Amino acid sequence: MKSDIDLLILDYIDGSITKEQEVELFEWVEASEQNVEYFSQSVAYLELTYTSGKSEKYNAEKGWKRLSDKLNKRSILFQMWQSYGKIAAVFLFAFLMGYGVFRYELIPAGEQLSQDYITTEVPLGSKSVVTLPDGSRVWINAGSAMSYPVKFDENHRTVKLEGEAFFDVVTNRKRPFFVETEGIKVKATGTQFNVRAYADEAFVETILVKGEIAVNRTNVTDDELVMHPNQKLTLYKDQAKKEHAAHHDVEKEEAEAPKAPKNIPLKVKKVELTSNVRTDIYTSWKDREWIIFKEKFGMLAQKLEKRYDVKIKIKDRQVCDFAYSGTLKDENLKDVLDVLSITSPIKYEFDSKNVTIWYNPKFYDSN
Template sequence: MKKTTTQSDLLNMLKKYSADKATASERTFVEYYYDFFDQLNGDLIGFTPAERENLEGEMENWLLTQINAQKLPLAETKIRKKNLWPYLAVAATLVLMTVTGILYRRQHQPNDKIYKLTLINDVRPGTDIAILTLSNGKKISLEDAKRGQVARQAGIEITKTKDGQLVYKAIGKKNEDYPMLYNTVETPKGGQHQLILPDGTKVWLNASSSLKYPIRFAKKERTVQLTGEGYFEVAKDKTRLFKVFSAGQSVEVHGTHFNVFAYADEQFSRTTLLEGSISVSSQYNKTEHHFLTPGQQAIVNEKQFEVEEVDVNSIVDWKNGYFIFKEDNIHTIMRKLARWYNIDIDYAGNLDDLNFSGKVSRSKNISEILKVLSLTGDVKFKVTGRRVTVML
C-alpha cells in the first residue's frame, strides 16, 4: 500500500532541504513549490481567522492529493538553494498561492461560489518613463535619451546615469551671475522616475506626477513645485530652507526624508515624515501650520488640516516596488492602479463600502493584482483593452 504523505512529512522535507540532506525527488518538490511560498510572503490578501482556517484546510487537501497521486511536475530550471527557515511557519499551515489558476473559495458562502477575473487581455505594469522640459521649452524623452550628457544650461550639466537617474551638477564658476532657469520632469500614467537636484537632493516621482525646479537654487532658499506624488531625501543645508509647494500646502525642511501625495483627483494632500522634522503649512489658511515628527502625516484640504500617526511603509510602498493596502477603499485602490497601469476605470454597482488590505508587487501584470483583490469574493473585474470594469 502506498504511504500517505502527511503535514509532518512536508515539514521534515523542508528541514532536510535546508540541511542539504534531501533526496533528488524531495529537492524537486521544494524547488518547484518554493516560488509559491515566496509569492505568499507578499501577495496574499488578508483573511479573517475563519476564512484562513477554511483556506488552509482546502489547500492542504489539494497539496497532499497531488503528492499522493504523484502529479508533482518536475522542476525545469535549477534554483539556487535558499534559506527556507523563515518559511517553515508557512509550510506548517500549507497556505500556498499558485500562479497556475488554483481558485480559492469562501466555504461559508452559498453555492460554493468561485470568484473569477474576466480577462480579454492583460496590462503590463509601468516603468521608468519621464519627459524633461528645459527652460527653453525643449522636451527630452528620458526613456530614449542615451547615457551621459543630456543637456547643459547656465553652468549646469544634466546627465543620465546608467541606471536611468537624472543628475544635475554645477560645472561653471560659483561666483558667476547665472540667470534663474527652470526645468520640469513629468511622468505620465504608467511612468516613474528618479532625479538628483543641483544641491544633491534625491527625488522619486510616482506615476502621473511632475516636479518644477530651478537648475541652480537661489542663495537664500531652495524651492520646488510638485504635482502628484514625490518622495524626497533632502540634502542638508542649514543656511537654506528646502520648500515644496503642492496642492493646498507647502512643506519646509533643512534636510530630511518625507513623502508628498498631492494628486488633483484626490480629496486631500498628504505629507508623511519618515526622518528628521518638517513644517507643513496650509495655503487655504495662512495661520495654520504643524511640525511633524517621524511617523506622522499631515492631511490638508480647504476645510481640514489634521495630523495623524501612520504606517510609513504603506505610504512609501510605491517607491519600494509594492502596493500596500491598509483597509483602503476600492476607489482609492483603483485610482492607484489607474496611474501605474495607465488604465481607465468603470464601476458597476455601489462599491463605496468595500475596503481591502494586502501587499502586492508593482512589477506584476494587472491580472495578478486583480486576482488578489477578487479572492475576497466581494468584487469582480473585467479587463478589456486598457479599461477595467469593477463589479459586485
C-alpha cells in the same frame, strides 16, 4: 580620480552602487563646493539621457558613436574625451543633446516658466527619479509634475509639485527646502518625506519619515504645523468628492472630482494629524515592493489607475468599501485583478486600458 568618480556616479544613477561606494562618493562630494557642483550637474545631465516614462536607459555606445561622428577626430576635444571612453560619451552627449530636449520638450504647453527652470512631467503608468541641483533626490509618481530652478537661490531651495513625490533632502539649515503644492507649503532643512497632492483626489497628504518638517496652508497666516517622524497630515478638500469619485465613478452617477483652480486658496473642511503611522505604507509606491494595508478599493482604484495608466469603472457602489492588504512585487494589472477577484466578491472585465468592476454575489457560494 575624476574617472573613478564618474564611474561611481554612473553606478549611483543606475542603482547598482554599493553602500561602501556610496560612502566614498559622498565623502568626495562633501569635500568641496566644486565637487558638489560637479556631482549635481553630472547627475542632472546623465538623468536627462534616460528615456522619459520608460524603463530603457541611455545607450552609451550608440551615443558615443553619434557624438564621434559629429566631432573632428583630429581635434583636441575629441582626443581628450576619447580617453574617457563611454563615460565621456554619456556626459558630453547628455550636455550637447539631452539638455536642450529636456528643458524645452518637458515644459508643458502654456506653462510660463523662465529658461532658468526645469519641469519634469511623469506620465501615467511611470515613475521617475530626479537629482536636484543641491544633490537632493526626488522620486516622482505617475501623473505628476515637478518644476525646480537650474540653480537654487542662496537663501532657499524651492520646488513646485503637482501630484505625488518622495523627497530625500540634503541637510542645509542655512538654506531651507520648500515644496509648494496644492494648498500647502512644506519646509524642510534635511529630511525624508512624502507629499501627495493630486488635483483629482479628495485630500492632500504629507508623511514624514525622517527629520522634521513644518507645513503651512497656502495664504493662511499663523497656521504652521511642525511634524515629527511617523506622522501623517491630511487636509480634506471641501470642493472635491470622496474616494470613489475620480475616474472610476459608479455608473457615472457622480461627476468627476473637479480639479482645483490654480492660484486659489484650497478650501479645507477637515485637518487631521495622525501619529505612529507605518510610513512604508505611504512611501512604498516608489519601491519594487508596493505595500497595501487595509486599503479600501475606492482609493486603491485611483492608485491602480495612475500606476497602470488605465480607467476603472465601478458598477456597484458596495465594491468601493472592500478593504485589501498585501504586497505587490512587479505584478502586472491582470495579476492584481486576478488576486482581488479570488480573494473578494468582485468580477472584472479588462479591455485594453479600460477596466470594469462589479459585485459578485456568487463568490460566497463557492467559498
